[in-house]
Amino acid sequence: MHFPFLPKTMIPRLIDIRAEDLIEQGVRLLMLDFDNTVLPYTSNEPTKPLLDWVSGIRTAGIEVCVVSNSKKPRAIPFCELAGIGLIRAAKKPFSKGIRACLDRYGVPPEQAALVGDQIYTDVLGANLAGVHSILVKPLHLHNIWLKGRHVLEQPFILIAKHKKTTQRR
Template sequence: MLARFTPTWMIHATYDINPGDLNALGIKVVLTDLDNTLIAWNNPYGTEELRDWMRALQRENIQLVVVSNNSRKRVKKAVAALQLPFISRALKPLSIGIRRAMRQYQVAANEVVMVGDQLLTDIAAANGSGVRSILVQPIVESDAWNTRINRFFEHFVMHAMRKKHPELKFRKEFMNERNK
């Protein structure tokens, strides 16, 4: 049961993920959740730190794609200034959105990583799709009302997961002993 929610890696923040390390692992496409992973859920404009990270991904020839459960209208508006491709209505924790992105970009599961801030949606969808996953801490501590429900249950899953896998801790660096 816990395997469904166990991330491959845990990193403090999305922007701490080193694109060079991703490239070394053969990653061609980074799928990312939108709210509280790529941008703060209540601030759709992003930061300069995000833009720097996006440029670093481009230098490594890694495609960044937003995979969100939000409506097409909401995601399109949120990523317009960033000019990012997206998959809306991804239906996470189901693997539908991730599989759609893999078909669209013609990549195998080992060439993709899913980045998200929620075990019960993002990580579960990644594991269900057979792709590696990176759990990040939310950008801001506040959440939309519907996410607060997930966070309540996530607390119990995280506790059980850490008990079973004490090596799983949020880290600043991407590459470590577990990754090699």
């Protein structure tokens, strides 16, 4: 089994994820963490490149749904604008919200991916649910708690990077 704290894929930014790569990996459903993955905590305004990216993924035939641990309504306007689903209070790393999303779209875990900026919630949650885990860099670490948490994630990020370079050899 894949080590649960290690992301399967690491990509700097959400909008760098390419539909053709997802399709090649058999992904039909892409779940998105919201805070610091889709939008930073400091803004509610989606950029045009972000909206274009979502629409490109959907045009390629991949379902997109936000799966957020937050109970706040912040993700609602974005999901409406982008025409995608939303699951709030997902309780990642527990499987509840991830399973609910898989059920909603009728997709088995091995045909789904979850993108997020946090190892201990997003990557762990995806791996435990048998979903392809993709780690992106947090959009903006605006306070000391987020910065501290990011430091605690570094060992796993380094191991995942090392694994990737070894696999390429």
